[in-house]
Amino acid sequence: MKCTVIGMWGGFPKKSEPTSGYLVQKDGFSILLDAGSGVAAHVQNHIDLNDLHHVFLSHYHYDHSVDIGAFLFGRMISTQLGRVDKVLNFYGPSDKGVEKQVNKVKNNRFHPYGKDSTFKVGPFSIVFHKNAHTVETYAMRITDDNGRVLVYTADTSYRKSLIRFTEDADVLISECSLYAGTDGEKMGHMNAEEVGNLAAKAGVKRLILSHLPHYGDLDELAASAKAAGGENVTLAEAGMEIEV
Ligand SMILES: [Zn+2]
Numbered sequence: 001m002k003c004t005v006i007g008m009w010g011g012f013p014k015k016s017e018p019t020s021g022y023l024v025q026k027d028g029f030s031i032l033l034d035a036g037s038g039v040a041a042h043v044q045n046h047i048d049l050n051d052l053h054h055v056f057l058s059h060y061h062y063d064h065s066v067d068i069g070a071f072l073f074g075r076m077i078s079t080q081l082g083r084v085d086k087v088l089n090f091y092g093p094s095d096k097g098v099e100k101q102v103n104k105v106k107n108n109r110f111h112p113y114g115k116d117s118t119f120k121v122g123p124f125s126i127v128f129h130k131n132a133h134t135v136e137t138y139a140m141r142i143t144d145d146n147g148r149v150l151v152y153t154a155d156t157s158y159r160k161s162l163i164r165f166t167e168d169a170d171v172l173i174s175e176c177s178l179y180a181g182t183d184g185e186k187m188g189h190m191n192a193e194e195v196g197n198l199a200a201k202a203g204v205k206r207l208i209l210s211h212l213p214h215y216g217d218l219d220e221l222a223a224s225a226k227a228a229g230g231e232n233v234t235l236a237e238a239g240m241e242i243e244v
């Protein structure tokens, strides 16, 4: 499978660089992980919106979900114009408000999930890990039909349970909101040292640091993650393509 980073900033987007969004594709089938600020616009550099039918949301903070509205109206208007007649499916933590918001717009459908859910869509199978964040949030483990594995942490503070969930992943896209030495427990985020630790303990082959902070020298994040044992560490960039 191939994963294209659509956006990688934490909190808010930068010029031409959205917050969280990752397009995962194999054999012409596509799923999108998270729909942060700017993702609906920028994902179109890589796919026509009418060819995207599955969006997985980790949680409902703006930097992961605010573009739901753009996707909903995109599908509604394209349906009215006769350009598409397939449902756009949203998968997210159970939430009556979001469910109502999605289901009331023509040709969009909401599918709630929890920690024990599994979805099989196209060549992908997706399972979830309940994170430690300020709202209900899930990490996702995506396995393709060749057994290749991509794990996306979404937002979370460090938990031992993430090690098993991430075990032997070919690629880990991890949030890396904080510099080494900063305690992320209360904020529900990880620092670079914790991310490197997680990748090393889980035996991850390639580590991509994402959900990046708007301050400091980002290269220090990569250096700290490597020092903590992370293999093959790269900072995420908008438009970056990752072969998994
Ligand atoms: Zn976030």
Ligand SMILES: [Zn+2]
Pocket: 059, 061, 133, 155
């Ligand atoms: Zn969050």
